[in-house]
Amino acid sequence: MLKKIALAAGLFSATALASNAVQADVKVGLLGGISGPIAAMAPPMLDSAKLAIQQVNEQGGILGGQKLEAVVGDSACNPQNGVDSATKLVNIEQVAGLIGPHCSGSVLAVANSVTVPAGITLITPSGTSPEITGLEDKGQVFRTVPSDDFQGRSLARTLLNLGTKKVAVAYLNNDYGSGLANAFKVEFEANGGEIAGYSAHEEGKASYRSNLAELSRGGADTLVIFDYGDGTGLTILRQALENGFFTNFVGGDGMKSDAIIRELGAENLTTFIASSPVGEKSNSLELFNEAYKSVGGNPDAIFVSNSYDAAFLMALALEKAGGEAAKVSEAMAAVSNGQGEAVLPGEWKKAVELIAAGKDIDYKGASGDLNFDNAGDVPGSYGLFKVEGDAFALQQALN
Amino acid sequence: MPFMEFVNFYLMPGIVLGSIYALGAVGITLVFGILRFAHLAHGDLATLGAFAALGVVTIFGVSPWVALPVAMVVCAFMAIGIDKLFYDYLSERPKIIVVMSSLGIALMLRAVVQVVWGVDTETYTRGIVRPDDYWGIRIRDREIYTIIAMFVIVGVLWAFLQKTKWGKAMRAMSDNPDLALLSGVDNRKITMLTWGIVGILCAASGFFLGINTELKPLMGWTMLLPMFAAAILGGVGRVEGAVIGGLIVGIAEETSVLFIPGEYKAAMAFAILLLILLVRPTGLLKGKVL
Numbered sequence: 001m002l003k004k005i006a007l008a009a010g011l012f013s014a015t016a017l018a019s020n021a022v023q024a025d026v027k028v029g030l031l032g033g034i035s036g037p038i039a040a041m042a043p044p045m046l047d048s049a050k051l052a053i054q055q056v057n058e059q060g061g062i063l064g065g066q067k068l069e070a071v072v073g074d075s076a077c078n079p080q081n082g083v084d085s086a087t088k089l090v091n092i093e094q095v096a097g098l099i100g101p102h103c104s105g106s107v108l109a110v111a112n113s114v115t116v117p118a119g120i121t122l123i124t125p126s127g128t129s130p131e132i133t134g135l136e137d138k139g140q141v142f143r144t145v146p147s148d149d150f151q152g153r154s155l156a157r158t159l160l161n162l163g164t165k166k167v168a169v170a171y172l173n174n175d176y177g178s179g180l181a182n183a184f185k186v187e188f189e190a191n192g193g194e195i196a197g198y199s200a201h202e203e204g205k206a207s208y209r210s211n212l213a214e215l216s217r218g219g220a221d222t223l224v225i226f227d228y229g230d231g232t233g234l235t236i237l238r239q240a241l242e243n244g245f246f247t248n249f250v251g252g253d254g255m256k257s258d259a260i261i262r263e264l265g266a267e268n269l270t271t272f273i274a275s276s277p278v279g280e281k282s283n284s285l286e287l288f289n290e291a292y293k294s295v296g297g298n299p300d301a302i303f304v305s306n307s308y309d310a311a312f313l314m315a316l317a318l319e320k321a322g323g324e325a326a327k328v329s330e331a332m333a334a335v336s337n338g339q340g341e342a343v344l345p346g347e348w349k350k351a352v353e354l355i356a357a358g359k360d361i362d363y364k365g366a367s368g369d370l371n372f373d374n375a376g377d378v379p380g381s382y383g384l385f386k387v388e389g390d391a392f393a394l395q396q397a398l399n
Numbered sequence: 400m401p402f403m404e405f406v407n408f409y410l411m412p413g414i415v416l417g418s419i420y421a422l423g424a425v426g427i428t429l430v431f432g433i434l435r436f437a438h439l440a441h442g443d444l445a446t447l448g449a450f451a452a453l454g455v456v457t458i459f460g461v462s463p464w465v466a467l468p469v470a471m472v473v474c475a476f477m478a479i480g481i482d483k484l485f486y487d488y489l490s491e492r493p494k495i496i497v498v499m500s501s502l503g504i505a506l507m508l509r510a511v512v513q514v515v516w517g518v519d520t521e522t523y524t525r526g527i528v529r530p531d532d533y534w535g536i537r538i539r540d541r542e543i544y545t546i547i548a549m550f551v552i553v554g555v556l557w558a559f560l561q562k563t564k565w566g567k568a569m570r571a572m573s574d575n576p577d578l579a580l581l582s583g584v585d586n587r588k589i590t591m592l593t594w595g596i597v598g599i600l601c602a603a604s605g606f607f608l609g610i611n612t613e614l615k616p617l618m619g620w621t622m623l624l625p626m627f628a629a630a631i632l633g634g635v636g637r638v639e640g641a642v643i644g645g646l647i648v649g650i651a652e653e654t655s656v657l658f659i660p661g662e663y664k665a666a667m668a669f670a671i672l673l674l675i676l677l678v679r680p681t682g683l684l685k686g687k688v689l
Contacts, residue, residue, distance in 0.1 A: 035616060039518040173662040200662035204621030206612050207416045210656040211664070213408035217400075230520045235612050242527050243408070243537070259519060263613065265526040 025069040026062050026323060028053075028314055029089035031100035031110070033077035037203065037231025038102060040259040044301040045125060046072065048288075049099055051295055052311035052345075059348040063323045068315055075101035075110070077228070082106030086114040097314045097328050098122045099307075104129030104176040111141045121328040123314055125307035128253065129179035133375045140329040144309040144370055145277055146380030148176070151252065152183025154382050154398040155224075155275045159250065160193050161399070164222050168197030168215040168246070170208075170236055171226035172254075180226045180252050196220035201232065208236045212245045222248040229257025234264070241268055253277060256302050256385055256392055269387040275398055278383040279305045279367045288345045288366030300391070309365035312345060316363055320355050336363040338371040407537045409654045415542045415611060417629075417649025418549035422604035423622060424629035424641035425553055426597040432573045432636025432687060433593050436494045440481070440504040441601060441626065442619030447508050448474040448602030449609035449618065450516045456523055463523040463610055464544075471602040478598030479591050487590070505620065513616050521614040545607045552603055553642050556596065560638065565592060573636055625652070625668035632675045634686025643683060647671070 030049055032042045053070050062068045071093045073085035082101045089095045098115055100122075101107055107127030115122045116137050123142040124132075130149040135141055159167065167188070171181035178200065185195055196218025201211050215223065223246040227233030233255050240246050241264065251274035261269065279285040288308055289299040297304065314328075316335040321327035335343075340360025343351045354361050363370065370378045382398035423445060430438040451473040455466035481504055489497045530537040560566035571579040572589045580586055604626075605619055612618075629648045633640025652667045675682065 035513060035518040039520065199660065202662055202665035204617060205652070205665060206419065206608055206622070207412045207653060209412040210409045210653040211661040213404065214656050214661065231615070234520055238527055238612075242529055242539075244529070263520065263522045263525060268527050 025067040026318060027069050027071050027093055027095045028311075028318070029073060029086065029093065029095040029098040029100070030070040030311070031073040031075050031082065031085055031089065031098060031102075031106075033102040033106070034072075034074040036075075036077035036081075037228035037233075038077050038254070038257070040230045040257050041126075041302055042102060044297060044304050045102065045307040047295070047297050048292055048304040048308040049125070049311035051292060051297070052308050052315065054295075055291070055312075055346050056315045056348050060352065062315060062319055062352075068318075070099070070311075071095060073100075075103065075106040077101075077103040077106060077231075079105045079109035082110045083113055086110040090114055090118050090120055095120070096318055096323060096325050099310050099314050100124055102126045102303075103174075104132060104179065105174045107132055107141070107143075108135065108175055111135055111137055116140055119326055121314075121317065121325070121332055123310045123332065125310040126253075126303045129175040130183060131175050131179055133377055135375075137376070138329070139333065139374075139376065142310075142313070142329075142332055142372060142376035144306040144313065144365060144367055144378060145303065147377055148180040148252070149183045150380065151275060151277070151382055151398075152180045152185075153187040155250070155252070155384075156184045156187035156193065157191060158275075158384060158396075158398045159222075159224075160188065160191050164248070164250075165192070166194045166196050166218075166220045167222045167224050167250070168218055168220040169195060169199070169224045169226070170197075170211065170215055171200055172228065172232060173200040173202055176228075176254060177226045181224075184224065184226070194220075201227075201236070203232050205232070206235075207239070208232070209239050209243060212236065212240050212243065216245040221246055222250060224250045225255055226252045228254045230259045233257075234260055237272070238264060247271055250274070253302065258391075261387055261390055261392075266387050266390055273384050273386050273395060274392065275382050275384050276302055277306065277367065277380050278394070278397070280381055282364070282366075282368075284344050284364045285366045291346055305366035308345065309363075309367050309370060312348075313363055313365070313370070315348070316343070316351055316355075316361070319352060320361075333372050333376075335361055336365070336370045336372055338362055338369065403535050406535075409657065410650065411536065411538055411542070413650030413653035414646060415545055415649070416653060417646035418546050419604055419607050419611070419645075420622070420625050420629045420649050421642045421645025422549055422552065422600055422607065423626035424633065424645045425556065425638055426600035426604070427626055427630040428633065428635055428637065428641040428686075429593055429597055429600075431630060433569060434486075434590065436497045436501070437627070438597075439498060439501040439623065440508060441597075442621070442623035443505040443508040443512075444474060444478060444481075444598065444601040444619070445605030445608070445622065446512055446614075446616060446619035447477060447605070448598075449605035449614050450512050450521075451602065452606050452609070453516065453521055453523060453614055463606070467603070467606050470606055471599040474602035474605075475595040475598035478594040478601065482590065482594045509616055509620065516614075516616075518616060523610055523614075541610050545611060548603065548607065549642070552600070553638060556600075557638055565589075569593060624672070625649075628668040628672040628675075631686075632671060632682055634682025634684040637682065637684045637686045640682055640684035640686060 075082035128148040171177035197215035249272040253276035256274040317332035320331035340362040385392040452466040452470035629644035633644030
């Protein structure tokens with residue numbers, strides 16, 4: 001008798017567990033470079049992604065009223081930590097999809113060794129390396145930020161138009177730095193510019209003065225830095241300014257960090273400009289800006305709109321895929337391919353109703369229309385920023 | 400290339416960097432020599448020292464130079480505390496276990512820094528400092544102070560080890576702990592004294608690294624390899640050897656850019672370490688072979 005009771009109790013608790021599992025929250029991974037060389041950029045990006053998730057929960061939740069939960073992980077902006085955190089998110093937290101990681105090196109490593117083998121879809125808001133385009137990912141890697149192939153080229157053309165014909169390039173020796181530097185170099189030279197110095201550097205050294213001295217020997221007075229503004233990029237810029245190796249400085253999106261203004265002082269950065277992706281003026285961007293301001297965010301911070309879009313798209317794809325991880329990648333491509341009824345940032349309820357009615361939807365993101373191509377890439381536009389007051393201000397658009 | 404350019408952009412940065420490495424390497428060599436294990440938490444203890452000084456600067460608004468002694472005291476007590484809590488407990492176990500536990504301590508110290516001071520890059524003073532010109536040599540005040548401070552700190556330590564009773568006891572324990580014990584040297588007290596000195600040296604190396612560049616939670620960890628290379632190059636257990644080793648590694652790293660591509664600069668310390676272990680495992684000055 002006792003045995004039977006025990007068995008019944010066991011069965012009962014087993015079913016209770018099973019039904020709990022069905023009722024449980026839908027988890028997505030939110031993987032960012034919280035520590036490491038983009039530490040100052042990451043918090044606003046995570047906040048804007050959380051805004052998207054908050055909106056989903058406020059407007060009725062996901063997959064028939066379940067709560068969408070973001071589990072945050074730290075990729076430290078490097079491949080090792082990225083893989084560690086992603087493995088934990090995928091295997092232990094059992095996330096249905098991954099938003100992030102933030103840095104190109106982490107994206108490549110996480111996709112290759114964690115998410116693609118596990119069949120989980122990944123969408124990064126800021127992994128910009130051209131390498132990501134060619135990843136063998138079975139269509140499971142997306143991004144809401146254009147490839148640096150575009151950024152490097154348009155920055156090269158813009159500099160030439162501004163009359164800068166001779167530059168030296170210092171880039172961080174990782175997937176982000178080398179990808180961007182290479183795209184820049186090819187276009188700059190093809191259009192008649194001269195690269196008077198071109199050299200990679202490793203992260204984490206205390207002095208780069210000899211590297212800078214080597215670069216300046218080519219005779220260029222403009223230094224292009226493709227690095228992170230919280231990491232070695234700051235050290236290099238400081239040492240170049242202090243020693244007068246160059247007079248003008250140009251950075252990529254990684255250098256558009258508040259840490260640079262905070263630590264070096266705006267008065268020393270009058271000759272510093274940085275390119276970064278910008279959202280085109282649109283209703284979507286307005287909607288996002290309002291919503292983000294209302295939760296205390298600064299919509300001008302870098303990659304916040306991309307990050308919001310990545311989170312919102314992940315939610316849309318999960319809803320459309322019915323929560324099945326294997327179908328998320330297909331759904332992701334379908335919810336933003338330029339066809340169907342437009343869904344704007346924050347219009348979660350409308351999207352859910354359209355999906356339930358079996359209609360096609362097309363997400364118009366805050367950072368652009370985000371129509372994915374076959375490689376999961378999006379086109380985009382860039383702006384050139386200068387330091388004004390204590391913040392970055394748009395100087396001109398890049399062509 | 401003009402000679403002055405070599406001095407200004409390759410040699411001087413190398414000497415400044417070498418001085419920072421030297422301060423770290425002296426600490427490593429003391430632990431190596433007296434306590435006989437590779438202390439992997441050395442870099443992160445230096446990070447803690449640098450951030451402790453930052454804490455004093457931000458709370459009291461004083462000059463970083465005033466904060467340095469405070470950071471030294473904090474780090475000295477931290478090092479003694481870590482020894483009491485962890486290393487002492489493991490002291491009878493195989494040394495490799497102590498080495499591995501020091502790796503764990505490194506992670507814990509880094510986590511403390513990240514929890515207390517956050518993960519952002521910080522500096523002691525905002526803005527940039529352009530170098531002054533001394534008969535063609537371009538150098539900043541803080542760089543002169545770094546080099547002078549290194550020689551003063553190491554000089555005092557050297558005199559302490561040579562002339563005082565406690566210094567002699569430390570050297571005796573380094574030579575043979577059992578024999579030292581039999582001669583009446585209190586090993587426990589010497590171990591604590593060693594950790595106190597190591598803490599002070601860690602704080603100094605972290606502080607000078609921070610004042611010459613920026614403060615990052617990983618700053619000490621990335622310095623660990625060059626510091627170990629410097630300690631082994633100079634001869635394990637030899638204080639003056641660690642200084643020579645530090646300066647050689649620093650200058651070699653900076654001038655390596657003349658011969659090899661910049662991205663391989665970081666490999667310089669590693670190459671020196673390999674070479675010295677192959678050719679002369681006792682180091683330049685005859686040190687211990689581990």
